Amino acid sequence: MDTENPELDELSAWLVDELHDVALGDKRLNRRLLTTGAQLAARPSGSINQACADWADTKAAYRLFANAKTTAEKIRAPHYRRTRERARGHQRLFAIQDTTYLNYTHHPATKGLGPIGTAPQKLSGLVMHTALLMSEEGLPLGLASQAIWARPPKRPRRGSEARRKLPLEAKESAKWLQALQQTRAVVPPEAQLITIGDRESDLFALFEQARTLETELLVRAAQNRSVCAPEVGRLWAVMGRQKVCGQLQVLVPARQGKPGRQALVTVRFAPVRLKAPRHLRKTMGDISLYAVLVQEEAPPPDSTPLCWLLLTTVPVHNFAEAVERIRWYGLRWQIEVYHKVLKSGCCVEKAQLAHVERLLPYLALLSIIAWRLFWMTLLARHAPEAPCTLVLAAHEWRALYAFHHRTQQVPARPPTVGQVVLWIAQLGGFLARKNDGPPGVTVLWRGWQRLSDIAAAWLAFHPS
CATH class of the missing domain: 1.10.740.10 (Transferase Inhibitor Protein From Tn5; Chain)
Incomplete structure (x- = not known):
């Protein structure tokens, strides 16, 4: 705790505890971060001006985010340490990775933004990729990785073949591998770590990295990859030939104005050996995984049938284990709720800061505050x-x-x-x-x- 400022401890005990060992390179700057963080945490939906007590505090907050010593990495570092502490004692942990886009088109004065969305939309903002660490019971323990960046204003146009031949580090999809490596460093080595991702995470290089780091993956398949012996063919066709092992009721979350509903799905599973893509065969070998196909055979009228093809490094030998993997993937929805807290609850897209370099540490601080609000919500249920x-x-x-x-x-x-x-x-x-x-x-x-x-x-x- 901050013995030089006991009032700060009283007003923001949790934040002082979360960030007490922050090291911005200046003790006064450290104290200002805690003070500003406490004020923003007290009014997460308000602007910096609304959160601060007076003009002096407001100016100090803007100076804080404009200071070159105040970086997003330094703000997140103590939070990662607290996340690791909260993770101790858990035998199994889930790192849910997802990407969201922060839209600042309505703040044209902010410098350093990049394009988001499609070209005709002409939107500008930032890309945020986060790994949220969760317990097996579904309680968010904190962030394990986060990267925020602006895309270059003009990206060269490349055909699909040219994009495929680019080295992985030159592609935006490298975010999945970087987050996996950072998460592995945060999670205690004795815990089983399972990283969960949506269709965008169906990357052969990600499976290869998980094998190298000796960690587990559960992703939703997007690529209709080639399956090797003993059953040769394309992934979707191979799984469609498998025997139905049971049925299950699955909750379909509300989306795009349609209410949530329960879906009756059939479940198939099988071990599969996926062939490495042609452009990666010199550096990567084939990979053995387990696939679980979840299909809704009779959806309600005007409803899109639920269909998940899940790929995992965790063995699936029976229906009960297949159901457990499906339940694990259901946790992925929680990171979308977290993003809702960040955008709607903390209103980060309303922030008016002159440059992206000032916006990045602000977003790092608000990401921690958003986690705390989300954690408190779920703790009351668990x-x-x-x-x-x-x-x-x-x-x-x-x-x-x-x-x-x-x-x-x-x-x-x-x-x-x-x-x-x-x-x-x-x-x-x-x-x-x-x-x-x-x-x-x-x-x-x-x-x-x-x-x-x-x-x-x-x-x-x-x-x-």
């Missing part, structure tokens, strides 16, 4: 009876209790995580009706901002 001191400082839970119960008398024993998260969600508009499910991240980030004001008022009237 460990509702845990003490609320896991998520709130003493003055925060006391202020919340007093406000919720309309009393000045607070109990000596802290309430549970489940109780305080429900109260915070109610501050954000959650109705807590009998048939309502658990509160989601949207009402929580709204409620968190109100709690910050309530807790500050509590401190003003209870300075002891």
Whole structure:
């Protein structure tokens, strides 16, 4: 904790603990990062101007992000160490990788942005690729890797064959391999690490790197690769010939205005040996994997049938193991929720900073704050009876209790995580009706901002 600034510890206990060993090369800069981080964490949906207490704090925050010593890598480094600490004791961990795009087209004054989207859209912004580390129960333990960059303004046009022959390090797809290597360094060696990716991660080089690093993969297939002996053919045809081993109900998340639904799917699995692509055969050999085909045979009218072909390095010998691999892939949806927290809850696309070099450390800090909001949401579902001191400082839970119960008398024993998260969600508009499910991240980030004001008022009237 920061012994030179005890008020900072009181106002942002979790953030001080998360980033206490940050090393920006200047003690005053370190303290300013914690102060600014606390202010942004208190009002994650607000701008820098709204989060800061006054003009002096606002100027100090802008100077912080403009300082060459304040880099995204230095801000994320202590968070990676805390992630590793939270990962200890887990036998199995999942690193969910995904790419999202941050749109700053509406901030034309920001320098250093690059193209995103298709050429006719004329959008500008940044590319963000993140690996979110999760426990087997589905609790986000923190970021294990993150890279944010701007694409060059003009990229040379190449045909498919020319793109295929480019060295991997010259391709944007190298992000998957770099994130895998960084994640492996964060995760304790005794834990089984399984990296999960969508169709974009179906890269032969990624399978090869996983074999080199002795780690596991679970990705959704996009390429109809050649399968070697004993069963020769193309991957989709080979899997379609396999015997159905069972049926399963799978949740299809809501997307593009269509509500979520349950889908009845058939399951097939088989070991496969994939032939290396022609341009990689001199450097890479064939790879043995396990494939699981998940197909919806009778989808509802006007619905796209669910169809996943999963490839994994983890053995699949029976229906129960195939179902477990499908459940693992279902965790991939969580990183999309995390991106929603970052964009909608923390409103990072509204940030107005003069240059990308200033935007990058800001995004690194807000990515950690977004993780914390997401973690708190899921912790209430996974460990509702845990003490609320896991998520709130003493003055925060006391202020919340007093406000919720309309009393000045607070109990000596802290309430549970489940109780305080429900109260915070109610501050954000959650109705807590009998048939309502658990509160989601949207009402929580709204409620968190109100709690910050309530807790500050509590401190003003209870300075002891």
